[in-house]
Amino acid sequence: MKKIKYPDSEMMAMDLADILAAELNGILNTKERVTLVVPGGTTPGPVFDILSGVRLDWSRVNILLTDERWVPEDDPRSNTRLVREHLLVDRAAEATFIPLYAPIKTPEEALADLSKPIGPLLPIDVLVLGMGLDMHTASLFPGADNLEAAMADDAPILMPMRAKGAGGPRVTLTAPVLKGAMSTHVVYIGKAKNKALKKALKINDPLRAPISAFLKGATAHWTPHK
Numbered sequence: 001m002k003k004i005k006y007p008d009s010e011m012m013a014m015d016l017a018d019i020l021a022a023e024l025n026g027i028l029n030t031k032e033r034v035t036l037v038v039p040g041g042t043t044p045g046p047v048f049d050i051l052s053g054v055r056l057d058w059s060r061v062n063i064l065l066t067d068e069r070w071v072p073e074d075d076p077r078s079n080t081r082l083v084r085e086h087l088l089v090d091r092a093a094e095a096t097f098i099p100l101y102a103p104i105k106t107p108e109e110a111l112a113d114l115s116k117p118i119g120p121l122l123p124i125d126v127l128v129l130g131m132g133l134d135m136h137t138a139s140l141f142p143g144a145d146n147l148e149a150a151m152a153d154d155a156p157i158l159m160p161m162r163a164k165g166a167g168g169p170r171v172t173l174t175a176p177v178l179k180g181a182m183s184t185h186v187v188y189i190g191k192a193k194n195k196a197l198k199k200a201l202k203i204n205d206p207l208r209a210p211i212s213a214f215l216k217g218a219t220a221h222w223t224p225h226k
C-alpha cells in the first residue's frame with residue numbers, strides 16, 4: 001500500500017480528483033467505457049465537486065456507489081443523493097449512474113434486479129473507498145450479519161447488510177467485486193482514522209478489519225486536518 005499525506009482536505013480533494021481524472025482518461029484511450037466506483041459518506045463530497053468539472057468524455061463513464069443506505073433518494077442519508085448533487089453535475093452530468101437502491105421495502109426484494117446491470121460493467125476500473133473508525137469500508141462492517149458471506153470469494157455482486165452503527169439496512173458491493181478493481185484509492189480524514197488504518201494493516205483480518213482486504217496495491221490518501 002502506498003500512502004499520501006496532504007496538508008488539508010482541500011489539497012487532498014484537488015490532488016485526488018486530478019489523479020482519478022488522469023486514470024479515467026488513460027483508460028478511455030484504450031477502452032470504450034470505464035467504470036468508476038465511489039464511496040458515500042461525508043468525505044468524498046469535495047472530491048466530487050472538483051471531479052465533476054473535469055474535461056473528459058463523461059458519456060463513456062459508468063458510475064456506481066460502493067454501498068447504499070436503504071433510504072429514498074431524498075433522504076439526507078442517501079449516498080445516491082450525494083452523488084447526484086455533487087458528482088453527476090457540470091461536465092460529469094453526462095455519465096451513466098447505476099443505482100444500488102430501488103423504492104422497495106427491503107433490499108432483499110430488490111437485489112436481483114439491482115445486480116443485473118452491474119455484472120457487465122465489471123471489473124471495476126477505478127475504485128475509491130471510504131473508511132470508518134471501526135475499520136469498515138463500503139457497508140462491510142465488523143460484526144455485520146452478512147459480513148462473512150460478503151467477504152467470501154464466491155459472494156454475489158451485491159448483498160444486504162445490517163450492523164450496529166450502520167443506522168438501518170444497507171446494500172454493499174461484496175469483497176470479490178471490490179478486490180477485482182484495477183486501481184484502488186482509499187480516502188479518509190483525521191488522525192483517528194489514520195490510526196484505524198494502521199491497526200487494520202496490523203490485524204489483517206477481513207472479518208475484524210474489513211478494509212484490510214482491499215489495501216494490497218491500493219493508494220491511501222489522507223489528511224490530518226479537515
Ligand SMILES: O=C(O)C(O)[C@@H](O)[C@H](O)[C@H](O)COP(=O)(O)O
Nearest residue numbers: 039040041042043130131137138
Ligand atoms: O455509505 C457509507 O457510509 C460508506 O460508503 C462508508 O463506507 C463510508 O465511506 C465510511 O463510513 C466513511 O464515512 P465518512 O466519510 O462519512 O467518514
